[in-house]
Every structure is written in structure tokens, then in C-alpha cells.
Amino acid sequence: xxxxxxxxxxxxxxxxxxxxxxxxxxxxxxxxxxxxxxxxxxxxxxxxxxxxxxxxxxxxxxxxxxxxxxxxxxxxxxxxxxxxxxxxxxxxxxxxxxxxxxxxxxxxxxxxxxxxxx
Amino acid sequence: xxxxxxxxxxxxxxxxxxxxxxxxxxxxxxxxxxxxxxxxxxxxxxxxxxxxxxxxxxxxxxxxxxxxxxxxxxxxxxxxxxxxxxxx
Numbered sequence: 001x002x003x004x005x006x007x008x009x010x011x012x013x014x015x016x017x018x019x020x021x022x023x024x025x026x027x028x029x030x031x032x033x034x035x036x037x038x039x040x041x042x043x044x045x046x047x048x049x050x051x052x053x054x055x056x057x058x059x060x061x062x063x064x065x066x067x068x069x070x071x072x073x074x075x076x077x078x079x080x081x082x083x084x085x086x087x088x089x090x091x092x093x094x095x096x097x098x099x100x101x102x103x104x105x106x107x108x109x110x111x112x113x114x115x116x117x118x
Numbered sequence: 119x120x121x122x123x124x125x126x127x128x129x130x131x132x133x134x135x136x137x138x139x140x141x142x143x144x145x146x147x148x149x150x151x152x153x154x155x156x157x158x159x160x161x162x163x164x165x166x167x168x169x170x171x172x173x174x175x176x177x178x179x180x181x182x183x184x185x186x187x188x189x190x191x192x193x194x195x196x197x198x199x200x201x202x203x204x205x206x
Contacts, residue, residue: 004146021154028153028170052196059193066182073175 004029044095044117051112064117068092119205126198138184138205145177 005026012022046067050058071088095103095117104115119141121134152160152173160169183191183205192203 004150008150017154025150025153028149057194057196059190061189061191063182063186063189065185066179069178069182070175073171073178 044100047114047116047118049114049116051114053110064095119203122200122202122204124200141180145173145180148176149173 008017008022008025008029011017012019017025044064046062046064048058048060048062049056071092075088091103100117102114102116104113106113119136119138121136123132123134149170152169164172186205188204188206190202190204192201194201
């Protein structure tokens, strides 16, 4: 964050931006929330696999800590009624406590979707 | 980070190396550009706070990807075409 502030001040010094624009930028830098990323994932991974006719076509690997950050941010934008009773926080807590293996499996005609915690 | 693209029409794979620091810089620039850009170029459905929140979320997500070390983020293989994104 200090580097960003120095860059902004340099830009003012070089005449690239006005002091008013610099003030807005500095305010934007200060308003960044302190996202605390903990290692609560404990090295776990979320693996999303999609199969078509029994053949794997999509494989996505996400560190659990990334999923936690994404969910915490996403919950701010998704209305509660959209979740339809799904307790996302409870799901994440269960995963942190040690739940592993396949947590979601969707089998529809030719496609199969699996979400696995490893 | 490596982006590996293979399409049936091409005999060779296309490998795009993307330096991780470059993504860091692009994300940092995004916040600066957002602060300077004229409001009319931004989606009207989102207010400034929401857009800033999205930018922060993307940066936080990228930080977590960096911390995870080397791994294959995405691997798509369909119809003879293959796209892989590997963080190395």
C-alpha cells in the first residue's frame, strides 16, 4: 500500500495527474478493506470435474483459501433469497473441520459434474 | 503462469508464458484506472463501492492463487481443443 501511495505522489510530481485526482486515488487506496487471508484451508483443494460421455472435459483446481475469499466476497452481492436455504458458512466450516471427498455430484444425461474436497 | 492452447487445426501447441508479476501490476493498475475513468464508461447497474469491491475481490483471489504455489488451475479438453492454465 505504501508503494501505491508513493507512485501516486510521483505522478503528481511529474505532472501526470492533478492534486485533486491524486487525492481521489489516495482515498481509494486507503479505502481498500484489509482482506485477511488465513491459511485456514490447511492445504486443501476444491476440485471441480466435468465429464461428458464418461470422458473428463473440464478439470478445475482451486485452493480452499481462494474459495473462502470468493465466497465471502460473493455473499455481499448475492441476495439471501437466491441461496435458497443453503448455509454456505456451515458448508465451509464443515470443510475446514475435515470433511473431504465428493461433496457435490450432478448427473444429467451425458454430463456429470463433481465437486471434490481433497 | 502458462497458458497452453491446442486446437485441432494447428499441429503445434501455443504456449503463452505470463509473468506473475505482470498480473500483479495489471490488477494494481485496475484500481488506479477505475479511480480516474469517467463514470459513463462503467456499468450503470453497479455503484462505485460495488465496483471497488469487485476489484478488491479479484486482487484477493489472485493473492490466494499466488500463495498456493504451482498447480494446474484449469484444464479444458473438448472437441479436440485443449486449454490449460498452469500456475508455475
